[in-house]
Amino acid sequence: MTAPASPPKKVRGEPILAVENLVKHFPISRGVVFQRQIGAVRAVDGVSFDLRRGETLGIVGESGCGKSTLARLLMRLEMPTSGAATLEGRDLFAARGGELRRLRRNMQMVLQDPYTSLNPRMTVGDIIGEPFEIHPEAAPKGSRQQRVQELLDMVGLSPEHINRYPHQFSGGQRQRIGIARALALRPEVIVCDEPVSALDVSIQAQVINLLEQLQDELGLSYIFIAHDLSVVRHICDRVAVMYLGRIVELGTEEEIYQRATHPYTQALLSAVPVPDPEQRDNQNMIRLIGDVPSPANPPSGCRFRTRCWKAQDVCATQDPDAVPRAADPHPSACHFAELREPTSPS
Amino acid sequence: MRRNRPTRGSERKAGTVSQSAVQPTPASPTPEGGHLLEVRDLHVEFRTGEGVAKVINGVSYHLDAGETLAVLGESGSGKSVTAQAIMGILDTPPAVIRSGQIRYQGRDLLTQSEEQRRQVRGTEIAMIFQDALSALNPTFPVGWQIGETLRQRAGMSRGDARRRAIELMELVKIPDAANRLGDYPHQFSGGMRQRVMIAMALALNPKVLIADEPTTALDVTVQAQIMDLLSDLRRDLGMAMILITHDLGVVAGVADRIAVMYAGRIVEHADVRSLYKTPAHPYTKGLLESIPRLDFHGQQLSTIRGLPPNLMRIPAGCPFHPRCPYVQQVCLDVVPHDLVLGDGRTSACHFAQEVRDDRAR
Numbered sequence: 001m002t003a004p005a006s007p008p009k010k011v012r013g014e015p016i017l018a019v020e021n022l023v024k025h026f027p028i029s030r031g032v033v034f035q036r037q038i039g040a041v042r043a044v045d046g047v048s049f050d051l052r053r054g055e056t057l058g059i060v061g062e063s064g065c066g067k068s069t070l071a072r073l074l075m076r077l078e079m080p081t082s083g084a085a086t087l088e089g090r091d092l093f094a095a096r097g098g099e100l101r102r103l104r105r106n107m108q109m110v111l112q113d114p115y116t117s118l119n120p121r122m123t124v125g126d127i128i129g130e131p132f133e134i135h136p137e138a139a140p141k142g143s144r145q146q147r148v149q150e151l152l153d154m155v156g157l158s159p160e161h162i163n164r165y166p167h168q169f170s171g172g173q174r175q176r177i178g179i180a181r182a183l184a185l186r187p188e189v190i191v192c193d194e195p196v197s198a199l200d201v202s203i204q205a206q207v208i209n210l211l212e213q214l215q216d217e218l219g220l221s222y223i224f225i226a227h228d229l230s231v232v233r234h235i236c237d238r239v240a241v242m243y244l245g246r247i248v249e250l251g252t253e254e255e256i257y258q259r260a261t262h263p264y265t266q267a268l269l270s271a272v273p274v275p276d277p278e279q280r281d282n283q284n285m286i287r288l289i290g291d292v293p294s295p296a297n298p299p300s301g302c303r304f305r306t307r308c309w310k311a312q313d314v315c316a317t318q319d320p321d322a323v324p325r326a327a328d329p330h331p332s333a334c335h336f337a338e339l340r341e342p343t344s345p346s
Numbered sequence: 347m348r349r350n351r352p353t354r355g356s357e358r359k360a361g362t363v364s365q366s367a368v369q370p371t372p373a374s375p376t377p378e379g380g381h382l383l384e385v386r387d388l389h390v391e392f393r394t395g396e397g398v399a400k401v402i403n404g405v406s407y408h409l410d411a412g413e414t415l416a417v418l419g420e421s422g423s424g425k426s427v428t429a430q431a432i433m434g435i436l437d438t439p440p441a442v443i444r445s446g447q448i449r450y451q452g453r454d455l456l457t458q459s460e461e462q463r464r465q466v467r468g469t470e471i472a473m474i475f476q477d478a479l480s481a482l483n484p485t486f487p488v489g490w491q492i493g494e495t496l497r498q499r500a501g502m503s504r505g506d507a508r509r510r511a512i513e514l515m516e517l518v519k520i521p522d523a524a525n526r527l528g529d530y531p532h533q534f535s536g537g538m539r540q541r542v543m544i545a546m547a548l549a550l551n552p553k554v555l556i557a558d559e560p561t562t563a564l565d566v567t568v569q570a571q572i573m574d575l576l577s578d579l580r581r582d583l584g585m586a587m588i589l590i591t592h593d594l595g596v597v598a599g600v601a602d603r604i605a606v607m608y609a610g611r612i613v614e615h616a617d618v619r620s621l622y623k624t625p626a627h628p629y630t631k632g633l634l635e636s637i638p639r640l641d642f643h644g645q646q647l648s649t650i651r652g653l654p655p656n657l658m659r660i661p662a663g664c665p666f667h668p669r670c671p672y673v674q675q676v677c678l679d680v681v682p683h684d685l686v687l688g689d690g691r692t693s694a695c696h697f698a699q700e701v702r703d704d705r706a707r
Contacts, residue, residue, distance in 0.1 A: 062565035063536075170653050200420040201592060202650040205636035209647055227565060230595075234638035234647065257640070271570040272640045273595030277618045280599055287574065288567045291535040 013053035016221050017074070017107075017189055022047045022083035024069055028296060041296045043069040045245035046083075051189065056215065056222040058236030058253075060229055060268070064292055066245040067225045071193045074223065075109050076100070087189065105135050108182035112194035114174035118166040124177055125162035128152070131184040138185050151180040156210060172203035176210065183214065191223045196231060208235055229272050233257050241265045244295055244303040247322055251330035261327045261337035264304045302335070310336045381408035381449070382586055383432070383471070383554055388446030390427055390610075392657075393439060399657040401427050401441075403610040409554065414580060414587045416597040416618070418633075419607035422654055425590045428607075429556045432588075433473050434463045450554075468499060472552035476559035478539035482531040488542045489515075489527030495549040514545040518575060537568035541575070548579065555580065558590045573600060594637055598622060603690075606630050609655050609665040615684070616691040626693035626702035628670045664696070672697050 025040035044066045051057050059067045072078045074085065076092060085092040087103055095103050108131075111117040118127055128148045132139045139147045149159035155176040166174055175195060182190050192211070196204040212235060214220060226232050232239060239256040241249045241264065249262040260266050267286040288307050293299055299306050305315040314335055324330060325337035390402035402424045409415050419425040430436045432448055434455065448455045450470060455463060475481040483491055492514055493507035502510065508527065515523035518541040531539055540560060547555060557576060561569040577600050580587045591597060597604060597618065604621050606614040606629065614627035625631040632650035652669040655661055661668055667677040676696050684692040687702065695701060 062567065172653065200654070201594070201633055202420060202636055203653070205638075205647040205649040208638070209649060212646070228638075229566070230638040230640040233640055267567060269640065271566040273570075273573075273593065273599050274640060275594040275598045275622065275634070275637060277598045277601075277622050285570065287570060289571075291537060291568065292565075 013055065015050040016053045016088055017051040017223075018086045019050070019074070020048050020084045020086075022070070022073060022085060023081045024066075024073055024078060025081045039296055042245050042298060043295055044073065044080075045295075045298075047242075047245070047247055049240055049247065049250060051221050051223060053188070053221055054215070054219050055237040056224050056235055058232040058239040059223060059225045059242060060227065060232050060239060061242035062227065062268075062292055064244075064295060065242040066295070067242055068193055070242075071109065071191050071223070071225055074191055075107065076104070101135065105138065105185045106187050107189045107191065108185060108187040110175075110178050110182045110190060110192045110195045113198050114171050114178055115198070117178055118174055120166055123163050123165055124152070124157075124169075127166070127177060128180045128184055131181065135185055147184070148180075151183055154183065154214070155180045156206075170203070171199055172206060175199060175207050179207075179210065179214070183218070186218075188219070189221045189223070191225070193225045194227070195224075197226065197228060204231070211235065229269060241268065244292065244298050246303060246333065247331075248304065248333045249331065250322060251328075251332075255328060255330045259328045259330075259339055261325050261330075261332040261339060262304075262334045263308050263310055263336075265332075266340045267307075302333070304334075310334075312336070382411045382451065383588075384408040384447075384449040385428065385432065386447040386449065388428065388431060388448065389444035390424075390431060390436070390441055390446075391444055392441050397658045400660055401610050401657055402431070403660070405446075405607070405610070405612055407605045407612060407615065409586050409588060411553070411586050412580075412584055413602045414577070414589060414600055416589045416591060416601035416604045417607060418591060418594070418597055418604055420592055420654060422609075422657065423607040424610040425607050426558050429473065429558055429588065429590055432556065433467060433471060434460075435467075435473075468495060468547075468552065469550040470552055471554040471556065472547035472550070473556040473558060474540075474543050474547045474560055476562050478536065478543045478563075479531060481543055482539060484531055487528045487530055488534070492542070492546050492549060495546060499550055510549070511545075514549060515542070517548065517579070518542075518545045520545070535568075536564050537571060540564065540572050544572075544575070544579070548583070551583070552585065554586050554588065556588045556590070559592070560589075561596060562591070562593070569596070576600070594622075594633065606633075609660055610657065611665065611694060612684075612692075613666065613694045614692070616687075616693075617689065620689060620691060624702045626687055626691060626698045627666075627695045628672050628697075628701055629666050631701060632669075632671075664694075666695075672701060 022044055023046055024044040025042050027037045028039040028041060029035045030038045047070060059070065061067050073080055080093060087107060090103060092103060125148050128151055129144050132144050148162060152159045152162065157173060157176055169177065196207050199207060208231065215222060224232065224236055233253060236253055238252050240247045241256065243264050249256065249260060249265045256265060257269065260269060267288045270286045290307055293306055301317050302315040302320050305311040320333045320335050322331040322333040325332045327338045385405055385407050388402050388405045392399040392401055405428050407415065417425045431443060443456060450466060455466060489508060489511045492511040496502045496507040496510050497504065512523050512527060520526060520538060520541050534542060560576065561572050564572060573596060589601060601618045603617050605612045606627065608629050614621065614630045621630065622634065625634055635648045636650055638647060650669050655665055663679050664677045664682050667673045670677065682694045682696045684694050685698045686692050687698060
């Protein structure tokens, strides 16, 4: 049982992961023989944050805002165009060979789709044990099977299922297998990229509870990427809101959900349907018009200005920084940051 | 709280395993057969190499003109298959409609010829699908695709169809419709593609619109736009709508009535407010308790234990009993009836009243 800790749980601890002005541009090229670059998709365009030991940092945003690219950068599946990240003080992007392997042991990932992220031809034991092939020092050869069974038990699956194949499990169980694989090397940081969005509601709650329980038992730090704001509020200590490759607002769960000052955050929150028909008529919703602009050609100045009801001339010329604002002392990238009246229902 | 009260037998018709479900809403003011669309005791199974999956096991629901019925359920609950049966687009085989009726304006669609059903499809009942990108043909411009229905079914000339397609695209608020007529589906964003599909469904002025997870693939801000559009259109055009979804939040915003499905049955049927306030089936109650809420930072989520049943081996008795916190001996043996709770509410649970009155939330 997770202890029902005091509401702002564990916003303590030193930073374990520090990300500084991270940028990833994907080139757009044209031409078959003479390839030339004609532009770039600015998937991640200057992102900075800290992850503290034992906390869950949520990253929310709509599709195309760069949250999955950010995850891939942190896992070093992509190299950044510029910027830096340190894991426990060591440079994530300078590491090579053995040092990189040691870094990677400490940082693992849970993927979104439990149907495609497990190899259908491998048994569950092989899937969860595969990290030990790459990092033999993590578990001596003789003890691997036992360790895999421990992991299965830890994520709530029966250790006897070690010789089964992924297709013999349901979606929720497969996601547990993915979590067991991520835990195999005893990492301190786990990047969860939409870990529950492919699951049914009744199964989703089971996996969320499992993630929280494992965090309490093992002292894990999570980066929790999701588009479902209700899930993020439930599980996260701090939340970063991304829009077109930038973090537009960053704060504690309470700061974001109760005292958001960025118009995009406010609109995003008000668009989430509340499962209560009594509130059908008295929700004062903000309806954004239009779609997210293309990250290949983001608007000048503030990137949100094309959909923002507060936009002024200054927004087109001056790019607002994510700095603490007068309305509330948490970083918000808006020239006209202010609290919303009345604040979200609660 | 899960103690069965000694009085429980008095108000409940316990026992008989007769499959023919009681008509869900005897309290409805409309006379028998007067519903616009009515599904009666539908049974559908899928015959596959591995066995027979009983996907729909006695589903009954009805829809009156101008109302919105939400059909709520998780994957595999049979909510989409029911809709496909109504539309007559089930793949047969493997699907087999074992029994039941689908009555539209009093006529049973299941006894009609394919030609007769074609006359209903689109002109009377139309459907929109979850994934607009795969529902649209990538090799034709959207204007052509909207117009195709008009040319084929309404006998319009190409020029008329084109003009009407522009009107329809304006109706679903696609900006700059006249210029986007020639664009291909991949040139539209997800929300705009969903609008194109809605425009196609509305082309022949249907009286019933079936929306199968219309916003599941979309971001929240776009989801809100599409749901607003759908409810505005429903109101302005006087359509009735069946909204198929798994999202309790979306349902709360638009539906008049809800039918909750589990393992191919409707386990609870109620008006939207009563269902959220006093769920009368343990499954509905479990679902409502297991969703994280945006409006408060919760503690541990309560969960529904276990997994949905394998439809090839649906448990005996109540199909929900292996996961149910209220389970008693009777649930293991006896399939519960639709218990009528008044106000048109039904719940297929032996302990429906206890569940409804158990205010543990």
